Amino acid sequence: MTTNSLSLETLCAQAMGWIEPTTKAIVQPVHVATTYLRDEDNEYRSGRSYIREDNPTWDQVEELLTRLEGGAATLLFSAGMAAATASFLALRPGDHVVVPQVMYWGLRKWLLGPATDWGLRVDLVDMASLDAVRTAMRPGKTKIIWAETPSNPMWQVFDLKALAEIAHGAGARLAVDSTCATPILTQPIALGADLVMHAATKYLNGHSDVLAGSLTTARQDEFWQRICGVRTSCGAVLGSFEAWLLLRGMRTLPLRVKQASTNALYLAEQLERHPGVAQVLYPGLPSHPQHELATRQMQGGFGGMLSIRVKGGEAAAIRCAARVQLWKRATSLGGVESLIEHRASIEGAGTPVPGDLLRLSTGIEKAEDLLADLSQALAP
Ligand SMILES: Cc1ncc(COP(=O)(O)O)c(C=O)c1O
Known part of the structure; x- marks a missing residue:
């Protein structure tokens, strides 16, 4: 039986049913090594060299999230903020983004402070008004509409299908902070979103004992490669024990x-x-x-x-x-x-x-x- 047709409940409960091949364990081990042996002929045939780039303990969590979100690939991050900021740092100074007036305050503060200092142009709009979003778009300059839905702490809901159309019509992407909806209640990629972010610290882990974040992309394009580069170069990576605990939380x-x-x-x-x-x-x-x-x-x-x-x-x-x-x-x-x-x-x-x-x-x-x-x- 393939896992392609399985429901989200079954995928989560079994964490896709992965079996560790050498021991047949139904729970994967925590890999703690920070570095990997290079082959005698100077190659890295294992595909892994250093933990800031890649960590086998991320694999099952990233694949499960990709399946839950219906995306093409997922990256885990050291925090929700690390995932969110990587999305903007993959842009270039001078690029413009449209974000909700009321949203998770930590990200709003970063966007209006350090990100603006770095050169990002940020417009805060009433995202419940699609006309306000259309008016804020600067074709050629606007690269991201960022929608948090339901949004902190007034719990406004934003129309992802309509926002995706506006974004794509102006050559921009729709990125969604779906932390409070979770993939169980909303799947933004099916509605047209390009990027889905989670503060995995919250519902995905669910036990108030892990700080983590994630990004899932609809397609593996050049922008996604830039995000991968930001994670590796900034070292915004999740620790092995946290990744293991996160997967345990996601089973329920x-x-x-x-x-x-x-x-x-x-x-x-x-x-x-x-x-x-x-x-x-x-x-x-x-x-x-x-x-x-x-x-x-x-x-x-x-x-x-x-x-x-x-x-x-x-x-x-x-x-x-x-x-x-x-x-x-x-x-x-x-x-x-x-x-x-x-x-x-x-x-x-x-x-x-x-x-x-x-x-x-x-x-x-x-x-x-x-x-x-x-x-x-x-x-x-
Ligand atoms: C909706 C939302 N997005 C992002 C974040 C940031 O996540 P973290 O604290 O894991 O960096 C939070 C944290 O409260 C949040 O509630």
């Missing part, structure tokens, strides 16, 4: 994502009726401005991420976060345990995030337990 990815999505929808619906909550931001709610698009673009759920805006403003939001007992007051997302965070505090001055907003990363606990804890924390 579909189960975790489905449970987190079910929990998040339950919480969103309940919290929308809560007297202490002014607004719930979640693509699964009919009240969400892009709910219809999310229903079309995301299959099997709307993800585990939602935000609430607390009645009483910033002080009330911070007080709610201070009072939770079960939810963990911590940054990051996508783990099996639920996290709550006052985003404006971590993003600091200049953040577009309102002060009354709490970001919730829903884990896989019992949804009723999570709601009970939030309810007591929101009580007057």
Whole structure:
């Protein structure tokens, strides 16, 4: 039986069913060597020479991600930020990119700081408006539209099919930060995207114990070769133990994502009726401005991420976060345990995030337990 027709659930559970040929082990070993023996005739017939270029412990993870995303190849990176920044560093100074106004703040900060200093031209647009994106395009100059969907921490959903058409019409690429959708809920390449990025630190690993990133390409072209060059030359590579742990986490990815999505929808619906909550931001709610698009673009759920805006403003939001007992007051997302965070505090001055907003990363606990804890924390 070939693995070509297998579902994502089966591919993940068996990690494509790889068997280690010398021992027949059904789990691959961790390769820790940093260097490889050169043959006597001065060749490297093994195909490997040094760990910054290539590491056998990456192979199974990269191939699994390629399969899950329906792409042509994948590279693992030392962090989500390393993967994202490699996509832009593979461009040339003077190139122009279009990114969402509200997005993962760490990347936004890098784009407006070091990347702009390096020579990248960056336009922030309201990506929910396709007209705004069209207006921002500079044919010949714009090289990337970068779409994070659903996007941090307001959970806007962007139309990947339409964005791919706009990008391609102007000779640019569509790159998607699909960290919060995961390949279980959205497959951007099937919608026309050229590049898919994950902060694998989040849902792919899922246990809050690995920092990692990935890029998957729709085709192995010259731009992809430049990205490969950035990873190797900058040394933005994943450690062997992290790669091994990441694969172990990915075996349960579909189960975790489905449970987190079910929990998040339950919480969103309940919290929308809560007297202490002014607004719930979640693509699964009919009240969400892009709910219809999310229903079309995301299959099997709307993800585990939602935000609430607390009645009483910033002080009330911070007080709610201070009072939770079960939810963990911590940054990051996508783990099996639920996290709550006052985003404006971590993003600091200049953040577009309102002060009354709490970001919730829903884990896989019992949804009723999570709601009970939030309810007591929101009580007057
Ligand atoms: C959507 C998104 N993209 C990228 C990143 C950066 O990932 P990392 O922390 O692994 O560098 C994060 C981190 O929170 C994120 O949430």
